[in-house]
Amino acid sequence: MHNFLSIYYACITNFHIFDTMDKNKSIDHQLRATWTAVAKLYNERAARHDSTMATAFVLLNIDYENGTPSTALGPSMGMEPTSLSRILKTMEEKGAIVREKNPDDGRSVIIKLTDYGKKMREVSKESVITFNNAIREHITENELESFFKVTSIINKLIADKMIYRDGKIDKKAV
Numbered sequence: 001m002h003n004f005l006s007i008y009y010a011c012i013t014n015f016h017i018f019d020t021m022d023k024n025k026s027i028d029h030q031l032r033a034t035w036t037a038v039a040k041l042y043n044e045r046a047a048r049h050d051s052t053m054a055t056a057f058v059l060l061n062i063d064y065e066n067g068t069p070s071t072a073l074g075p076s077m078g079m080e081p082t083s084l085s086r087i088l089k090t091m092e093e094k095g096a097i098v099r100e101k102n103p104d105d106g107r108s109v110i111i112k113l114t115d116y117g118k119k120m121r122e123v124s125k126e127s128v129i130t131f132n133n134a135i136r137e138h139i140t141e142n143e144l145e146s147f148f149k150v151t152s153i154i155n156k157l158i159a160d161k162m163i164y165r166d167g168k169i170d171k172k173a174v
Contacts, residue, residue: 055090055091
């Protein structure tokens with residue numbers, strides 16, 4: 001595994017190793033650079049409200065009226081339990097959420113939005129809508145459909161473990 005990581009690191013930091021590899025044409029580079037820019041934009045926006053992008057993401061994934069069981073929240077967002085616990089603790093300290101016993105399962109809790117949490121959820125929702133509308137002003141529906149198709153294929157290849165097998169690059173998938 002260490003050898004694989006060393007090779008991968010060399011590849012992403014030294015594209016000149018591959019004569020035909022241009023980092024600007026590397027799919028993972030474009031995904032990473034774009035997501036970094038989006039995350040920075042959202043975090044700058046969230047900071048105006050003493051918040052973070054991660055907190056906004058959680059707010060948007062909590063059912064507005066009924067709350068969401070804590071056990072369902074992490075998996076629905078693809079977030080690790082430790083990270084989610086830390087965010088929920090901060091949100092609770094700031095008064096954005098409350099934890100209530102789940103009436104259907106006494107072992108779990110339901111995360112519910114407070115009035116303040118609902119207000120912050122609306123701010124988060126408006127930020128996402130504004131972002132999406134601004135992007136849509138600059139790309140066509142066909143381009144957007146292609147983008148969603150490409151990201152869907154990438155996610156499927158990863159989920160189906162079609163990229164790497166036994167630590168080696170699957171040449172059929174590349």
